[in-house]
Amino acid sequence: MNTKYFDLINQTFYFPQEEFTLNKDTLLFHNIDLMKLVEEYGTPLKFTYLPQISSNINKAKGWFRKGMEKIGYEGKYYYCYCTKSSHFEFIMNEAFKNNIHIETSSAIDINIVEKLLENGKINKNTYVVCNGFKRDAYVENIARLINNGHNKTIPVIDNYEELDLLQEQIKGKFKIGIRIAAEEEPKFEFYTSRLGIGYKDIVPFYRKQIQENKKVELKMLHFFINTGIRDTAYYWNELLKCMKVYIALKKECPTLDSLNIGGGFPIKNSLAFEYDYQYMVDEILNQIKIACDDAEVEVPHIFTEFGSFTVGESGGAIYQVLYQKKQNDRENWNMIDSSFITTLPDTWAINKRFVMLAVNRWNDTYERVLLGGMTCDSDDYYNSEQHMNAVYLPKYNKEKPLYIGFFNTGAYQETIGGFGGLHHCLIPQPKHILIDRDENGIIATEVFSPQQTSDDVLKILGYDKK
Structure with a gap:
């Protein structure tokens, strides 16, 4: 037996x-x-x-490289590490051996970014994507980073007030992103994410506060799905809705050139775990390219924010x-x-x-x-x-x-x-x-x-x- x-x-x-x-x-x-x-x-x-941290980073880079080559995708790919998954220095030191970028979510994250710059772990070419709900300390730290010359810092606007708060403290022109408030999965307790600006409100927000604003350059649209990147009807529906917003915004805003796909890849939680990463990457890129080609706009550069996928395993x-x-x-x-x-x-x-x-x-x-x-x-x-x-x-x-x-x-x-x-x-x-x-x-x-x-x-x- x-x-x-x-x-x-x-x-x-x-x-x-x-x-x-x-x-x-x-x-x-x-x-x-x-x-x-x-x-x-x-x-x-x-x-x-x-x-394992470097291994997973380079696997993801390889999947996006292959996917872009397969369909002739003309945009670039940027791998960001989502720091909230683990802030430890030993994690950062390993992750940033791999020429990646960083996504932050709170004020002290910016202090960590400054330490990484000071120690040569990241440099002036490293994108710093600043997500999260921003209040005084976070706004002050983002402003300090930009005012000190880190031009690849991109605060992602989460609500209507944040743009004014940032402008009050940042000297000169700076880049921003806008976060979409995606609709949550049907079984969720509420309909719409508390983070970001609604689909229908983004273009009016651009017209009202950004279009004629010479101090601000809109570069990125941020799309985050709480359940992560999964092969479900819900995920593909939200991605297509996001692309409609991106295309509408791109037609009015020529500086918009990047799409940030938030929500990460799953990691193995059982010996029975199965997930076709390459298929998902290929299909995401393909859906974005089809939407942009049909609308006759350039495809965006792709940013991803992988936290658990980077460090979990x-x-x-x-x-x-x-x-x-x-x-x-x-x-x-x-x-x-x-x-x-x-x-x-x-x-x-x-x-x-x-x-x-x-x-x-x-x-x-x-x-x-x-x-x-x-x-x-x-x-x-x-x-x-x-x-x-x-x-x-x-x-x-x-x-x-x-x-x-x-x-x-x-x-x-x-x-x-x-x-x-x-x-x-x-x-x-x-x-x-x-x-x-x-x-x-x-x-x-x-x-x-x-x-x-x-x-x-x-x-x-x-x-x-x-």
Whole structure:
């Protein structure tokens, strides 16, 4: 009988996969022996595999290059990193090795941009696309960046007041974009995005505030779909509506030459994940070109803002199963040595799925379990695997420690979880390590942050004021 954990995975999915292989009965991630990481650093453990960031960036560049060559698309492609997915310096340093651009969403983002410029990670040719709702601090920082000579800064207008706020502080002429307030997916709680300006209002807004304004040059139309780039009737319908606005605006505004396609590519959340990236790129470019050719206007340069796609697949977390609680005849709770609310908040807040696999004991028999975190909150659990409600793992054995890994967790978890701060039930933040390869492919690891201590927590709480 096929009763081993390996048999379960092998007969349920195509396995091994590009990033997941086995060494006897332990899991390798990009050929990294995860049990060796556990032995060296302990658990709970978070890690970032830096080469995956560059890999995904260059995959996307390749898809757009091929797509443009295939149909003779005459515009250029600009890959922007959406900083809100992860603001850490080690992420930025890796991402900007690849000649890309940056998209910001808040005031402190601009301070990060200035640090990147100061350190030579980006330069005067790097586009800085400033999205988000803008108030005093954000407007001041954008103005400072432009006034200091970064001419490729493009604030994207989110509401009617922002243009006046920017003009009050920016000296000389500057470029802008306009964000479309796209209609949300039918199942959403509301009809229209709170961000941006409505489809029907954009051309009148241009005529009223921009057309005769010699201080402002409209360069970009920004189109964002909250659900991301997916092959659905909803997505294609919104893209075509966007193109109607772009064409109408282009016919009145010759400086408009760029379309920013917000909303990113999905990333793998299960071993069963399937998505044809090249097809989606080809079809997006084709739809844009057909619309522009029919209207006899030039095709726009394409900007994309990939955040989760850039960093998501670089991250992972490893936990030990500390204990198994048998709560009734059917439910076995495997208790991990951390908290999902603390370390993987997306699993708790929005039922986000990640790839979850046993790290060791693949040759042992398996059982159906639920995974529980250490907090006293009943919502601190994980059972949202895509292919089943429960989780199957090697059978619990207190004499044989079991380790489990969550993968592709690199976007949002640290910032949503409050990196370096207080966490629910004061569960400490795990140790975080960085994994890289040198020019010869040799793996190197370093500790980015140690596990949070009781002293760290007490200081935040005000008990230690030294």
